[in-house]
Amino acid sequence: MRKSVLALILMSALALPASAQRINLDFPGLADRAEEVVDVTLDATMLRLAAKFLSDGKDDREIKEMINGLQGIYVRSYTFDKEGEYDRGLADRVRGQLGANWKPLVTVRSRKRENVNIMADVQGDRINGLVIIAAEPREFTVVNIVGYIDVERLSRLEGEFGIPRFSSKDGKDE
Amino acid sequence: MSLEHDLKHALRRESPPTGFASRVLRRIEREGLPSHAGRGVRQGRRRWLRAAAASLTLTALLGGWAAHGIHERRQAEGERAREQVLLALRIAGEKVRYAQHEVRDISR
Numbered sequence: 001m002r003k004s005v006l007a008l009i010l011m012s013a014l015a016l017p018a019s020a021q022r023i024n025l026d027f028p029g030l031a032d033r034a035e036e037v038v039d040v041t042l043d044a045t046m047l048r049l050a051a052k053f054l055s056d057g058k059d060d061r062e063i064k065e066m067i068n069g070l071q072g073i074y075v076r077s078y079t080f081d082k083e084g085e086y087d088r089g090l091a092d093r094v095r096g097q098l099g100a101n102w103k104p105l106v107t108v109r110s111r112k113r114e115n116v117n118i119m120a121d122v123q124g125d126r127i128n129g130l131v132i133i134a135a136e137p138r139e140f141t142v143v144n145i146v147g148y149i150d151v152e153r154l155s156r157l158e159g160e161f162g163i164p165r166f167s168s169k170d171g172k173d174e
Numbered sequence: 175m176s177l178e179h180d181l182k183h184a185l186r187r188e189s190p191p192t193g194f195a196s197r198v199l200r201r202i203e204r205e206g207l208p209s210h211a212g213r214g215v216r217q218g219r220r221r222w223l224r225a226a227a228a229s230l231t232l233t234a235l236l237g238g239w240a241a242h243g244i245h246e247r248r249q250a251e252g253e254r255a256r257e258q259v260l261l262a263l264r265i266a267g268e269k270v271r272y273a274q275h276e277v278r279d280i281s282r
Contacts, residue, residue, distance in 0.1 A: 040262045050255035106273040143266045155270040
């Protein structure tokens with residue numbers, strides 16, 4: 001009985017950081033105004049299932065290794081057909097949910113282009129969660145990755161493993 | 175001695191009375207009970223076996239079909255999850271790379 005109680009307390013303590021890293025990504029009414037919506041909700045179970053469908057080839061193996069330590073990936077991306085369709089304060093609302101252990105990794109502010117905030121839940125020398133907020137005049141994107149993540153590896157993924165390469169705004173591929 | 179005599183007398187060969195065979199045959203024809211009852215039981219058994227075999231086949235077919243459906247659904251879910259992982263990592267990677275690019279531009 002005592003062992004069960006201890007196990008329960010331990011499990012709750014372990015589960016708490018994971019749930020604490022997940023943020024609320026509900027933006028009521030935003031999807032109705034958007035021209036295009038991307039909604040990805042992958043909890044640990046779905047990530048494990050996805051991993052089973054990745055091959056053992058080099059490309060898929062990299063992705064598999066990356067998602068192995070994750071408890072969830074959540075993406076909300078809204079594209080609008082004209083500017084001013086969303087409240088720019090949404091980014092602050094997302095940031096407001098992050099606790100004291102969340103540190104800004106990169107902040108890009110641009111009047112004409114994208115404002116990007118990359119915040120990380122840093123515990124020691126490990127990043128145990130990531131929030132990316134990208135706000136453009138006609139696009140608003142939030143990515144929440146829960147669990148251990150290698151940011152360098154994430155940036156390297158682009159243009160490889162069947163993941164299309166990022167196109168710069170002047171139309172040239174990087 | 176008398177026992178032996180009695181047995182011999184009881185078990186002595188004796189011809190059937192006249193018309194015994196025809197009477198037996200007539201009775202079988204008329205009543206037909208022993209043969210019909212046996213056939214009925216056999217037919218009943220055969221019917222039951224056929225029904226059991228049919229229901230087993232049907233169960234196996236339905237079970238196989240259901241298992242195939244579950245497998246197909248699981249396969250589709252897995253493929254969808256894989257696609258979603260790739261999409262999510264593409265979007266995340268794109269934003270991280272853009273931020274890195276901007277930081278590098280400023281550093282130059």
